[in-house]
Amino acid sequence: xxxxxxxxxxxxxxxxxxxxxxxxxxxxxxxxxxxxxxxxxxxxxxxxxxxxxxxxxxxxxxxxxxxxxxxxxxxxxxxxxxxxxxxxxxxxxxxxxxxxxxxxxxxxxxxxxxxxxxxxxxxxxxxxxxxxxxxxxx
Amino acid sequence: xxxxxxxxxxxxxxxxxxxxxxxxxxxxxxxxxxxxxxxxxxxxxxxxxxxxxxxxxxxxxxxxxxxxxxxxxxxxxxxxxxxxxxxxxxxxxxxxxxxxxxxxxxxxxxxxxxxxxxxxxxxxxxxxxxxxxxxxxxxxxxxxxxxxxxxxxxxxxxxxxxxxxxxxxxxxxxxxxxxxxxxxxxxxxxxxxxxxxxxxxxxxx
Numbered sequence: 040x041x042x043x044x045x046x047x048x049x050x051x052x053x054x055x056x057x058x059x060x061x062x063x064x065x066x067x068x069x070x071x072x073x074x075x076x077x078x079x080x081x082x083x084x085x086x087x088x089x090x091x092x093x094x095x096x097x098x099x100x101x102x103x104x105x106x107x108x109x110x111x112x113x114x115x116x117x118x119x120x121x122x123x124x125x126x127x128x129x130x131x132x133x134x135x136x137x138x139x140x141x142x143x144x145x146x147x148x149x150x151x152x153x154x155x156x157x158x159x160x161x162x163x164x165x166x167x168x169x170x171x172x173x174x175x176x177x
Numbered sequence: 178x179x180x181x182x183x184x185x186x187x188x189x190x191x192x193x194x195x196x197x198x199x200x201x202x203x204x205x206x207x208x209x210x211x212x213x214x215x216x217x218x219x220x221x222x223x224x225x226x227x228x229x230x231x232x233x234x235x236x237x238x239x240x241x242x243x244x245x246x247x248x249x250x251x252x253x254x255x256x257x258x259x260x261x262x263x264x265x266x267x268x269x270x271x272x273x274x275x276x277x278x279x280x281x282x283x284x285x286x287x288x289x290x291x292x293x294x295x296x297x298x299x300x301x302x303x304x305x306x307x308x309x310x311x312x313x314x315x316x317x318x319x320x321x322x323x324x325x326x327x328x329x330x331x332x333x334x335x336x337x338x339x340x341x342x343x344x345x346x347x348x349x350x351x352x353x354x355x356x357x358x359x360x361x362x363x364x365x366x367x368x369x370x371x372x373x374x375x376x377x378x379x380x381x382x
Contacts, residue, residue, distance in 0.1 A: 050371070050375075052371065052374070052378075052379065053343055053371060056324055056343060056344075056374070057344060057346075059317060059320055059321040059324060060222065060324075060343075060344045061344075062317060062321070063222055063318075063321045064218050064219050064222050066318075067218050067222065071221065071231065071235070072218065074235055075217045075218060075221055075235070075238065076214075076217075078217070078235065078239035078242055079210065079213045079214060079217055079242055081239070081242075081243070082213065082239070082242035082243045082245070082246040082247075083209065083210055083213075083246055085243055085246060085247055086206075086209070086246035086247050086250050087206065089247050090250075
C-alpha cells in the first residue's frame with residue numbers, strides 16, 4: 040500500500056478515514072480501471088482534435104450566441120412592428136401616371152400637338168378639371 | 178506574403194501556435210496524461226461516494242476529463258487540480274439535481290415506487306475476495322461503506338470540503354480555489370463536516 044503524508048495536527052478520525060479512502064482507491068477493480076483509462080485517452084484525443092481544428096470551424100461555440108441574437112431581433116420586430124410611415128412609390132401607384140403620359144404623348148389620336156396644347160391651355164385644363172370634379176353641370 | 182493552396186490551410190497556419198522549442202506541446206499532452214492518470218481513480222471514488230452508482234461516477238469523471246482537456250489544457254499545470262475538481266463537483270451536482278427532478282416526476286407515474294437509487298446496496302458486493310486477512314478487509318470495507326453513507330448525508334459544500342482536504346490532501350488555498358469560495362469558508366465547512374462525521378461514525382469506528 041502507498042504511504043501518504045499526514046499533515047500534523049490531524050485527528051485519528053481524519054487519519055483513519057483517509058487511510059480507508061486510499062485503500063478503497065487501490066481496490067478499484069481492473070474493469071473500472073480499464074474504463075477510466077479509455078476515458079482519459081478519449082479526453083486527450085478530443086483535446087488534440089480541438090487544437091488541430093481551424094478557428095473558423097470552432098465557431099460551434101458561437102452558435103448559441105448567434106441563436107440568442109437572432110431570437111432577440113425577431114422578438115423586437117414582432118413586438119415593435121415594422122417601421123411605419125409613408126412608403127415609396129410602388130409599381131401600382133405609378134401605373135396610372137404612365138398611362139396618362141401615354142395618352143398625352145400619343146400622337147395616334149390626331150393630337151400630335153398634345154404637349155403643345157398642354158403647355159398653351161393650362162388655364163383651360165385647370166377649369167375643365169374643376170368643372171368635372173364639381174359634379175354634373177346644371 | 179506566403180501563398181496558401183486553400184483557405185482552410187491558411188486559417189490553420191494562422192491559428193496554430195508557432196512550434197515551441199523542444200516539443201513543448203507534446204510535453205504538455207504527456208503532462209496532462211500523467212496528471213489525469215494520477216488523479217482518475219481517486220476522482221472516481223469521490224464521485225462514487227457522492228453518487229453511489231459507479232456508472233454515474235464514471236460518466237461524471239469522464240466528462241470532467243473532457244472539459245479539462247478541451248478547455249484548460251493550455252493553462253499552467255498547477256491550476257489543473259482545482260479546475261478538475263471544480264468541474265467534477267459541478268457534474269456531480271448536475272446529476273444529483275437531475276435525479277431529484279426525476280424522482281419528483283416519477284412519483285406521479287404508476288408503478289414507479291421502486292426507485293433504484295433507494296435500493297439498499299449489499300455491503301458484501303464491495304468486499305474483496307477472501308484472503309488470509311479477509312475478516313480485517315471486510316471490516317475496513319464496511320467502515321468505508323459507512324463513511325460513504327455518512328458523506329452522502331452531508332450538505333454538498335461540507336462533503337466537498339472534506340473530500341478535497343482529507344481524501345485528496347489539498348491545502349486550504351487550493352481547496353478554496355476548487356470550491357470557488359474563501360479560505361475561511363473552507364475551514365468552516367471542513368470543521369463542520371469532521372464534527373458531523375465523527376459524531377455519526379465515532380462509536381462505530
